[in-house]
Amino acid sequence: MSKAVRRALRAGAGVGAVLCAMAIGGCGAGAGGGGGPDAKPAARTTTAASQLSEAVITVAPGDGARDVPADGGLAVTVDQGTLTQVTAQTDDGATVAGALSADRRSWRPAGRLALATQYTVDALAVDPQGRAAAKHAVFTTVVPQHTVIGFFTPEEGATVGDGMIVTLRFSRPVTDRAAVERGITVAAQPAATVVGHWFGDQRLDLRPADYWRPGTRVTLRLRLRDVQAAPGVYGTQSKDVHFTIGRDQRSTVDAAAHTMTVRRGGQVVRSLDVSTGAPGHTTYNGVMVIAEKFAVTRMDSRTVGFGGEYDIPDVPHAMRLTRSGTFVHGNYWSAPGVFGRTNVSHGCIGLLDTKGGGADTPAGWFFSHSLVGDPIRVVNSHDVTVAADNGMSGWNLTWQQWTAGSAL
Numbered sequence: 001m002s003k004a005v006r007r008a009l010r011a012g013a014g015v016g017a018v019l020c021a022m023a024i025g026g027c028g029a030g031a032g033g034g035g036g037p038d039a040k041p042a043a044r045t046t047t048a049a050s051q052l053s054e055a056v057i058t059v060a061p062g063d064g065a066r067d068v069p070a071d072g073g074l075a076v077t078v079d080q081g082t083l084t085q086v087t088a089q090t091d092d093g094a095t096v097a098g099a100l101s102a103d104r105r106s107w108r109p110a111g112r113l114a115l116a117t118q119y120t121v122d123a124l125a126v127d128p129q130g131r132a133a134a135k136h137a138v139f140t141t142v143v144p145q146h147t148v149i150g151f152f153t154p155e156e157g158a159t160v161g162d163g164m165i166v167t168l169r170f171s172r173p174v175t176d177r178a179a180v181e182r183g184i185t186v187a188a189q190p191a192a193t194v195v196g197h198w199f200g201d202q203r204l205d206l207r208p209a210d211y212w213r214p215g216t217r218v219t220l221r222l223r224l225r226d227v228q229a230a231p232g233v234y235g236t237q238s239k240d241v242h243f244t245i246g247r248d249q250r251s252t253v254d255a256a257a258h259t260m261t262v263r264r265g266g267q268v269v270r271s272l273d274v275s276t277g278a279p280g281h282t283t284y285n286g287v288m289v290i291a292e293k294f295a296v297t298r299m300d301s302r303t304v305g306f307g308g309e310y311d312i313p314d315v316p317h318a319m320r321l322t323r324s325g326t327f328v329h330g331n332y333w334s335a336p337g338v339f340g341r342t343n344v345s346h347g348c349i350g351l352l353d354t355k356g357g358g359a360d361t362p363a364g365w366f367f368s369h370s371l372v373g374d375p376i377r378v379v380n381s382h383d384v385t386v387a388a389d390n391g392m393s394g395w396n397l398t399w400q401q402w403t404a405g406s407a408l
Contacts, residue, residue: 055081055127057135065139070115070226070234076107076135081127083107091118115226115234116143144234148172150184150204150224153291154372158243162213163250163289163375165392166194166206166220173201175230177407180204183223183235188216197397197405199389209399211375214265216245249374253349255283255381258340260349262366272362273340275331276381277347281306283378284347284386287395288321290328290374293367295357299327306346316357317367321349321376322391328376330354330363349376 056079061068068074074096076086082104088096096119097110113119123135150168154160166186174180177198184204186194192208199205212218219242224235253260255276262270277283297318301309304325317330330353331339338344339352339362351363358364375395386393394402 051131053081053125053127053131053133054129055079055125055131055133057081057083057123057125057133059121059123059135059137061137061139063137063139067142068113068139069142070112070228074109074113074119074121076121076123078105078123078125078133081125081133083123083125084132085124086121087123088119088121090114091120112226113141115141117141144232146172146233147236148174148224148229148233149236150222152220152222152241154241154243156241156243159246159371160243161290161371161373161375162211162245162248163287163392163395164212164243164245164373165289165394166218167392168204168206170202170204170229172233173230174204175201176228177201177204179227180224180229180235181407183227185221185223187219187221188212189218190216192216195403195406196408197388197394197402198407199405203389205389205392205394207394207402209402211248211250211395212245214245214248218243218245246371246373249370251374251376253283253376253378255285255343255378257380258343260351260366260376262369270365272351272366275334275338275340275345275350276343276378277345277383278343279382281346282343282383283345283349283381284322284326284383284390285378285381286385287375287377287393288326288386289392289395290319290321290370290372290376291391292320293370293372294318294320295367299329301346304346309346314355316353316355317351317361317363319367319370320391322386322393324390326386326391328366330357330361330367349378 058077060073060075083100086107088098098107099110100107118138118140121137125133149171152168154164181196186206190213194206194208196204196206219240222237222239225238227235229235247264249264251260251262253274253276258274260272260274261268297315298313299315300311301307315329319328321327326347328349331350332353332355334344336352351366353361353363385396388394388397
């Protein structure tokens with residue numbers, strides 16, 4: 001006799017009650033019983049098993065993956081089913097653009113992933129019987145150890161001359177020039193075709209085939225974030241820089257005649273007497289572009305390889321033309337009679353001025369009427385044509401020579 005029966009008899013229960021208790025116990029435990037409470041979970045388990053989807057979703061890289069490269073092969077695929085929805089988002093909620101394949105068996109992103117970013121992927125699919133399956137995965141892209149920045153000119157909001165050349169100097173050498181160049185575009189209104197030219201592995205200049213049209217609105221678009229510039233080196237910039245082309249002013253310096261003719265829109269507005277480079281220190285021929293303007297600056301011959309020949313602490317109305325040290329500037333220390341008659345400089349273009357800089361002097365007038373980006377052409381000097389990478393001197397290359405320097 002079972003313990004349950006003995007307890008029932010001691011409590012004075014009738015035989016009928018005991019038998020009933022035994023019968024109830026038998027109903028719950030019997031293999032053939034169909035209505036007992038213990039039968040319900042088994043029925044539910046059988047039903048759930050019959051509804052499991054055969055579709056198997058795979059997300060690569062896997063859930064929890066770290067240090068995934070930007071082009072690390074994000075893909076969602078399904079076996080024994082078709083995808084109905086795929087959503088990939090960054091940790092700040094930005095949706096990743098992508099597309100399903102024609103057979104809806106796979107999904108891939110439209111472009112590269114961002115670096116140093118956490119991504120969440122959710123995918124839904126159905127098997128041939130219409131039963132749904134789901135997959136969730138989270139992974140993180142690699143944080144680059146080395147980055148590169150492009151320092152650019154002109155600056156945001158600048159108004160520049162029609163000879164302006166966009167210049168970027170990179171903080172690290174660039175080995176994948178094509179990838180970097182694809183990430184840099186220059187758009188103009190009215191439209192102009194602008195092409196890049198590499199000078200070494202750390203400088204990219206961009207210009208149109210001819211001088212810009214006055215009034216052109218230009219946008220430099222930098223899309224260098226996550227672009228691999230060299231093995232293990234990635235760009236960080238994603239920004240737009242806007243500038244405007246001012247009036248058309250072009251000047252011609254005749255080193256033999258000692259004059260500078262200033263034209264606007266093709267019309268002569270003034271002719272100025274100048275003094276260019278003396279024998280042994282002649283001025284470069286060719287087109288040079290004003291890159292910087294200084295109301296007053298110091299000029300020390302030691303910084304340009306001329307030893308201790310001069311050190312003038314207060315050169316007025318100075319405008320840089322080349323990186324090697326060619327300027328057009330005011331000159332108060334030479335006799336007024338040399339201007340228009342004799343070449344006495346160490347390669348610069350000198351204009352008559354006063355100490356401290358006079359507003360009504362030839363140098364003062366030219367300074368106030370010039371913009372960064374204005375081209376100045378030197379002719380009839382006993383020197384070579386300035387190198388294309390010495391300042392913004394790329395206009396001395398033909399369009400064919402210029403476009404040959406593009407990585408694209």
